[in-house]
Amino acid sequence: MWDLVKGVATAFKARRVNTDSTIFKLHYQATFCTILVFTVILAANQYVGKPIRCLHQLSGQPDEVLDTFCWIHSTYTVTSAFLKKVGVEVPFPGVSGTRGSADDIKVYRFYQWVSFCLVFQAILFYAPRWLWKSWEGGKLQALKMDLDVGIMTEVDRKQKEEMMLTYLQNNRQYHNFWAFKYFFCEFLALVNVIGQIFLMDHFLDGEFFTYGIDVINFMQSDQEDRVDPMIYIFPRMTKCTFYKYGVSGEVERHDSICILPLNIVNEKIYIVLWFWFIILAILTLLLIIYRLCMVTSYRLRAYLFKINYGLIRRSDIEKITRHYSVGDWYLLYMIGVNIDARIFNEVFHELAEKIIDDREEKRHII
Template identity: 50%
Template sequence: MAFPLRILGLADIFKDGKCTICRTIFTFATKGTAVLILLFFGLILSKYAWTESIRCTSPTVSRDFLDSLCWALSTYSVKDAFGKQVGRDVIYPGIENTRGRTDLLHYTYYQWVPIMLLSQAILFYTPRWLWKSWEGGKIHALMMDLDIGICSETEKRIKKKLMIDYLWENFRYHNWWAYKYYFCEVLACINVIGQMFLMNRFFDGAFLTFGIRVIEFMESDQEDRIDPLILVFPKMTKCTFYKFGVSGNVEMHDAICILPLNVVNEKIYVFLWFWFIILSLLTFITIVYRFIIILSPRMRVYLLRMRYRLIKKDDIDLLVRKSKMGDWFLFYMLGENVDSLIFRDVIHELAHKLRNHQFQDCSRGFKDIHQEP
């Protein structure tokens, strides 16, 4: 993943700065998706600048006036006209005589697409913003530029001692810090699922099944299928305008409207549907994974052994057995940021201090027993 991103110049987007403070899936579900939606937002704004948002035509009404009116109000299609043959029964799917018809599909979302995309980007970034606030730069402060590994032995020794002293003095006091991160992961999952229902409301109940209908359309026979993209993102719609006639009677005027922006909108939301489905699955799996880690010390041992093979197994077993889940999470994140050899030395020294502490406790207990009268 890193290589193609580096080629495209997008690698820095998914970095956390000088250090990694969260896992990859969380980054994609928050920062990555926010950046992606902001790119779509910029694309839509550029289309607004270079392309007409709507173009309507009627022989009796000024085009500029009609464009503004139909954009500000809404346009619509006829439901029954989607199944009729183009060129024989209708001029375009959904376009038919509407006098006295009630089966109309009204479209108003196109007015709000830029605002909706911007709001979605903010919502996606919120869990990451919360975690950055709660994390407070702890990992970056503990790193002390030890991710490079190329420094003088004196400097390296001093920085390792500072890191070990902090871990020892704050041993078993990181649970609340880690649970804040886990809460942000849960929030990211809720956000993805919630935004799918938000989009479903935005598109009048069409978004949740949108991708499924697109797949069914691709697999169906060409003669029988109706493109679901046309149902949700029509390029041609109708608009009705009422005005007073010469005699004072109210006259109804129909107009045909072209929505060129829907060519872009449909591509954006088809992609977002599949992206949201993938994110929902990945974030849900992440939550299950977190629950297993919280409940299973054996799993925490296994993950540290698999990820950091330079560390002795006995050291990992001792640290996980004596520490709490929050300490494990801090160890894991430090290992992601610190040079592997330096991290190995830190864990070894910390395990050594734990063994000495255990031995002193046992010796003190043994003396107390023999000193009893």
């Protein structure tokens, strides 16, 4: 377990090169690692502890037989029994002496697959990051050239600045596809988090969409007037039917009550995931809207440079944003995130000066 936790912790290590946005990091760092931690907690309770305990009156049968059978073949509750008075009509919400009709039975099988489903969800959250990492190809790492330190000889600094300027000048108009691949990965992150909400709703038999709202409403109302949604979706006590041969060779039916302590953990995990996925989906949607505005408005791109890089002259910002494409602008913006502010100011000014020089050369040629 400790090895697994250490593996999760590596995703939080600070990276020397920043290639994406903070909201994008929430997907492949915060959400990815949180889900893996939840998986470790569930695995520890499921495979080390006792995820289910069933009470029975089977003579000569060990407890492990019925526990294993009910864990494998699922358990059930009686829906109408959730509305009955506990201690008077029923011993526990959802547990009734009569089985009831097929429509009145709610079967629970998901708890066997929760850990596997969470691992699959974690992989999906990391997939856009893996895709962008392969597409980015280490471009920012190569262009940074240790210029984030700011402490180096004048000759070394000038040489690296000249190399960066040469690359940016010779490869203008070639970075649109590179930038739009990153924007596409952010869009994939939005599709993923929305799709995961639908996935969990299907996994929990259509109960996940309103799970968080139902929990809030339940806490604000009289407990006797409402069914606890956490107990309804993640019951702590259920029933299980076990069949065996009797002494005379006839099939005997035995109803047992099963306690599911693992669901106490499950209900807390999914209430956290419900709120977090809603928040993450809203933030990512706002990010996509922000990207659309950034792509379509050069004034917004200029404003972003002004508020994030105060040392740069406004005249230089206007020149760059007017004459550089969205992809070139975004690459330049990310370079500024990764290198020393003073050095970036010099590089930016030189690029703006070269725009003037190029225009003058074209006039002389004409």
